[in-house]
Amino acid sequence: MALEGEAAGLAAIGAGLAVGLTGIGAGMGEKDVGAAAVGAMTEDRSIFGTAMIFMVIPETIVIFGLVIAIIALFAL
Amino acid sequence: MSLPESMSRVVVVGTKSHMEEAIEAFYSVRALHVIDHTAGTDGMSIGSPLPTNTKASERLLKVRAMEKELGIGKNTETSKVSADELREQISYGSVEGVEAEVLKVLDVRNDLNRRITELNAKKKSLELLTAIPVDLELYSGYKSLAVIVGTVEKDPSEALKALADAEIFVSFKKKKKKSGGGVAAVFVKNEDRDKASSILSDHGFVEFAVPEGKGPASGALVLADAGLADLNDKLESVEKEVEALQIKHKTFLRATDEELSIEIEKGEVPLRLAVGEYSYIMDAWVPTKKVQVVTTELESRLGNDVHIEVEETRGRNMHEEEEAEERFKKAPTKNNNGIIAKEFEHATSLVAIPKYQEIDPSILIMFFLPLFFGFMIGDCGYAIPFIIIGAYGLKVTRHKDWRAIATVLFFGGIWSFLFGFFFFGEAFGMHFIGHWEPPLGMTWEALLGVSMPDWFSGIMVNGHGVSKLEDDVVMLLKLAVYIGIIHIMIGYICGFLNVRRQHNNKHAFIEKGGWIILFIGMVVLCYALTQVLFSKVPLEGMLLYLLIAGAAMLVVGVAINFKAEGAKAILEVPNVIGMILSYTRLAAIGMSKAGMAMAFNYIVFGMFMGMTDAVVWPEWYLLIPLLLFLAFLHFVVWTLGILSAGLHALRLQFVELMTKFFVGGGTKYEPLIIKRFKTIKQETNKEV
Known part of the structure; x- marks a missing residue:
């Protein structure tokens, strides 16, 4: 890590917030989608693929958070 | 790239009198995906099942019932049986024979089970009555007296004192048991019956019938116990007989189940054909490379009784599908892949x-x-x-x-x-x-x-x-992004090829070409921007040209997409970056x-x-x-x-x-094939 002292600490807090908050966001999104997807799949198993695609859409936000965290920790 | 196998549509026409042999032949070539006939065309109607089907269904029902009773399931280990011998056995009535043998034992078992249940109920009543000092014969046989016997949840003794001239027996344990508090027997005058009932019902009363018998309940209870033990012994020996029957007949039953199912499936084929007074017509899809072999095989097996004609070989262009008659629109998909x-x-x-x-x-x-x-x-x-x-x-x-x-x-x-x-x-x-x-x-x-x-x-x-975890993190993230770019690009190219094949070059360019240009533009633009913003490279020379070229391609791509898809296309633009960044999970999960x-x-x-x-x-x-x-x-x-x-x-x-690129929604290629697991057909089916 190139940053030192207080700056390094702030970057670490920032990284934590980036992953944590996006994680909460993704979780809230997936909660609804997942419940609906499981419900729909009990009706018709053949929609697994479509259900999975919907299921993972909110998850992308967490990946963005992770990228920001990694940049904050390693690339700054 | 691997497209599903090319399909040809054939029409098979034959004489109705030889339909049974023809169906055998259709199954033996293992390549005919039958197109269901829709009723009411050209004086032909949907056929009816083969006459042998009724008997076969009846027998299958018996076999399945026996399997269920004997606990024979899909996973029961059995050996394989010759199909021809089995058919002979079935036609001589061996299913009925086995049924008679099995039913005889099962009837005994059911009877024993019923008697055990009855005796258990009686035993339960007797157990309750042992608490009351009245002989069993005294509970019945009165003209002017009503006898009410049952269990109570709360002690009714006090409340029942209100009844005049009544004989009351209550056995109540303070400690509450699962089944309730106790038992009460009330002998009242007929006219007081309703009153007694209403008092009792306030105490959680449930009436039960007093078993017939003589002497005290405890004596009868001993007798019931002895009877029960006797019945259980008998049941045990019958269970052993059932087990023996299961072992004796499981192979036959499983094999017969399979053989009869096959017979019924074959017998139902006419329901999918057009059948007239003297002939039948079958439309079917056959993989193009097998058409010749299928034709030869069917002609050699059925001789002059069959005529086969190839109607079309379906191309990949959508207009062929759109122009076809409704039931011939969708050619089935047979994946064309290697073993891996x-x-x-x-x-x-x-x-x-x-x-x-x-x-x-x-x-x-x-x-x-x-x-x-x-x-x-x-x-x-x-x-x-x-x-x-x-x-x-x-x-x-x-x-x-x-x-x-x-x-x-x-x-x-x-x-x-x-x-x-x-x-x-x-x-x-x-x-x-x-x-x-x-x-x-x-x-x-x-x-x-x-x-x-x-x-x-x-x-x-x-x-x-x-x-x-240390120095190479950024490199790994970049690598993941590059892998993503290649991966997505392959997707876009496949999409382009699909549309080109289904329509034409122009269509493909408008529908997918816009996305390809937009994607490349976005990648180039992002590359130039990251160089400037993160790596602090001055914006000049090659980098400047890249930035401009990227931006220009982005605009062109958006314009083409806008023409093809409307305003929605603009909203999709940021999604492109999202998709690429999505691949950073490759590094992140690692x-x-x-x-x-x-x-x-x-x-x-x-x-x-x-x-x-x-x-x-x-x-x-x-x-x-x-x-x-x-x-x-x-x-x-x-x-x-x-x-x-x-x-x-x-x-x-x-x-x-x-x-x-993937749309999906194809119909699976399902040719007429018989799969045998429990039976062996002597004449090996020739795969064409």
């Missing part, structure tokens, strides 16, 4: 069956799914169990879900080993080469106290492998796994064994439990690896790759 790609067809079918006119993504999944899985695991220690389990799974399992998983584990394991060894240079979260500097710098070399030869480090990237493995190694080696500065092995009695503990921790990482790496690798195929 075949195992990945199941993954494709989780999303949808490919259309006849589009590229089957199985082959792309075959390549990228294990690759991504291996990249995310990226550890040759974890790879070995994957390879072993995958190979074992492929050898033993036949279920398509498990086979798909085993295939991914096997090939993913191989990739994981290659990446883990040559690229990352690590096993179980520790690099092979380097010094001992926990927590991050724990290596096999230092741990085992050996010095790896130079050639060994020479075959690894960077001389010691890429470090997932890092998370390496991080966990590192932490666990540090817990055991650094914290418990105290090897924080140098490698010092503890005594063996301490070492062994600690190593076992470490093995358990690594097992956790390994299991999580299957879940996260497997699911994310799959997701990248389903979401990022397949949405670019």
Whole structure:
């Protein structure tokens, strides 16, 4: 890590917030989608693929958070 | 690229009197996907099942009933039987014979069961009545007296005192039992009956019938117990008989079940054909390369009784489908893959069956799914169990879900080993080469106290492998993004090829070309921007041209998409960056796994064994439990690896790759085929 002292600490807090908050966001999104997807799949198993695609859409936000965290920790 | 197999539509016409032999022949060529006839055309109507079907259905019903009663199921181990002999047995009435034999025993068993149930109920009543000092014969036979007997939840003795001239027996235990508080028997005058009932009902009264008998209830109870024991003995011996019958007839019943099911399936084929007074017509799809063989085979088997004509060979252009008659519109999809790609067809079918006119993504999944899985695991220690389990799974399992998983584990394991060894240079979260500097710098070399030869480090990237947790993080993220760009680009190109094949070049350019230009533009633009913003490269010369070219392509791409799809296309633009960044999970999951493995190694080696500065092995009695503990921790990482790496690798195929070109919604190719598991047909069916 190139940053030192207080700056390094702030970057670490920032990284934590980036992953944590996006994680909460993704979780809230997936909660609804997942419940609906499981419900729909009990009706018709053949929609697994479509259900999975919907299921993972909110998850992308967490990946963005992770990228920001990694940049904050390693690339700054 | 692998398209589904080319299909031809044939019409088979034959004489109705020989339909039964014809159906046998249709099954024997194993290639006819029948197109159901819709009623009311050209004076032909839907046929009716073969006359033998009624008897076969009746027998199948009996066989299934017997199987259920005897506890014979799908998984019961039985040997194979010759189909011809079996048919002969069936036609001589052996199903009925077995049924008579089985029913005789089953009737006895059912009768015993019924009597045991009755006796148990009687026993229960008697047990309750033992608390009341009245002989059984005294409960009945009165003209002016009503007798009310039953269980109560609360003690009714006080309340019942209100009744005049009544004889009351109440046995009540304060301690509440599961079934309630106690039992009450009330002898009242007929006219007081309602009053007594209403008092009792306030105390949770449930009436029961007093069993017939003489003398005190306890005596009758002893008799009932003896009877019950006797009946149970009899039941046990009958159960043994049933078991013997199960063993004796299971092979016959399973085989007959299969044989009769086949007979019924064949007998129902006329329901899918057009049948007139003297002839039948069958429309069917046949893989183009088999048409000649099918024709020859059918003609040789049926002679002059059949006429076969090829109506069309379906091309991939959509207008052919659109112009066809309703029931001939959709040609069925028969995947056209090699033996490895075949195992990945199941993954494709989780999303949808490919259309006849589009590229089957199985082959792309075959390549990228294990690759991504291996990249995310990226550890040759974890790879070995994957390879072993995958190979074992492929050898033993036949279920398509498990086979798909085993295939991914096997090939993913191989990739994981290659990446883990040559690229990352690590096993179980520790690099092979380097010094001992926990927590991050724990290596096999230092741990085992050996010095790896130079050639060994020479075959690894960077001389010691890429470090997932330290210096190479940014490089890994970039690599993941580059892999993503290639992956998405392949998706777009497949999409372009699909539309070109289904329509024409112009159509393909408008529908998919816009996206390709936009995507390339976005990639170039983002590259130039990151160079300027993060790497602080001055914006001049080549970089400036790249920036302008990228922006221009982006605008052109958006314009084409806008024309094709309207305003929605503009909203989709930021999504392109999202898709590319989505591939950073390849690096991120690899890092998370390496991080966990590192932490666990540090817990055991650094914290418990105290090897924080140098490698010092503890005594063996301490070492062994600690190593076992470490093995358990690594097992956790390994299991999580299957879940996260497997699911994310799959997701990248389903979401990022397949949405670019895959539409799906094809009809599965289902030719007339008989699969025998419990029976053997002497005359081997010739596969054409």
